[in-house]
Amino acid sequence: MDSMFEQLLSQVMAIAIDAGRAIMEIYEQPAGNVVLKPDQSPLTEADLASHRIITEGLSKLEPKWPILSEESTQIPPERRQSWPRFWLVDPLDGTKEFLKHNGEFTVNIALIDNGSPVLGIVHAPALNVCYAGAKGLGAYVQRGDAEKQRIEVVPHRENEPLRIVASRSHSDPRTAALLERLGDHECVGMGSSLKLCLVAEGVAHLYPRLGPTMEWDTAAAHAVVNEAGGMVCDISGRELAYNKADLHNPEFFVLGKTEQAMLATLRHWI
Known part of the structure; x- marks a missing residue:
């Protein structure tokens, strides 16, 4: 294979x-x-x-x-x-x-x-x-x-700002509210599936997507994230699945597989 x-x-x-x-x-x-x-x-x-x-x-x-x-x-x-x-x-x-x-x-x-x-x-x-x-x-x-x-994902360390990548063309109030709650962070705006790739190569620790996307928007970068040691999961922590009847993605997070504490915090705040 x-x-x-x-x-x-x-x-x-x-x-x-x-x-x-x-x-x-x-x-x-x-x-x-x-x-x-x-x-x-x-x-x-x-x-x-x-x-x-x-x-x-x-x-x-x-x-x-x-x-x-x-x-x-x-x-x-x-x-x-x-x-x-x-x-x-x-x-x-x-x-x-x-x-x-x-x-x-x-x-x-x-x-x-x-x-x-x-x-x-x-x-x-x-x-x-x-x-x-x-x-x-x-x-x-x-x-x-x-x-x-x-490339590999980079874990977030407590003594450094959380680096977040967000959509350049699709901002929304819920994402803005979430970023506020995350405290000290640096946010980079980016378009397209490059946002997932920035997490995969360790430029960012987190990409939260609380707006609508389709399966073709994420699938290729999802494969890259997986092989870089990260995960693309819905709010409950389940990995995104493909070929659903409507081809819509749920809201999701992109982060390192070791970031379970961060994922728990995000789930609590959404």
């Missing part, structure tokens, strides 16, 4: 980078057409170009598994739930960041096995950084042409 995942990681990273190139070609042009999907989230030419490249690339890989993309969610739940293993894709996570031109958007590709993310690639083309993780292989970050580096 490890050898299969190792080969898949390399192949999927190449697909994500190809999709990122297509996104950047559009990113560097004057603003193109933007339409609103039924949920009022924006859809751009870049989303669709990335979707085409990823689905074409994944469909050529062996073994062949079904593909569920944010841009192909019309697949009925009863059909999806017969899939033991499938690709879960967000072709452009952070479309609002893309439109703001702040660079904090990603290409997310995850492999889901019986409801759990076992492989994930998070590629941020504007930042030229790629996070990768697969079950049994650890988690890595690669910046530009540099050698990939192993």
Whole structure:
């Protein structure tokens, strides 16, 4: 299994980078057409170009598994739930960041096995950084042409401020109230699934998400967090599961697996 995942990681990273190139070609042009999907989230030419490249690339890989993309969610739940293993894709996570031109958007590709993310690639083309993780292989970050580096979560120590990462485009009163209760802390705003990756590489100790998200928003980075020694769990401490009928995530926390005391405190305050 490890050898299969190792080969898949390399192949999927190449697909994500190809999709990122297509996104950047559009990113560097004057603003193109933007339409609103039924949920009022924006859809751009870049989303669709990335979707085409990823689905074409994944469909050529062996073994062949079904593909569920944010841009192909019309697949009925009863059909999806017969899939033991499938690709879960967000072709452009952070479309609002893309439109703001702040660079904090990603290409997310995850492999889901019986409801759990076992492989994930998070590629941020504007930042030229790629996070990768697969079950049994650890988690890595690669910046530009540099050698990939192993990453791990960093435990919070009592004598240092708690470093928290929060959404740049989706603030809400409950999260603000929670941050107030946490006392001495440093907060970094970030877009897209990069927030989970900052916990995975030890830049932040905690990412609380009390607003709505979809499974494709988190799956790839979730795999990276798991392999970096962290966890992505709901408020009760259960790991997020994938391929639910409605594809919605519950509210969740991202933190190190050893941070059980912090998790208990957070649960008490929510």
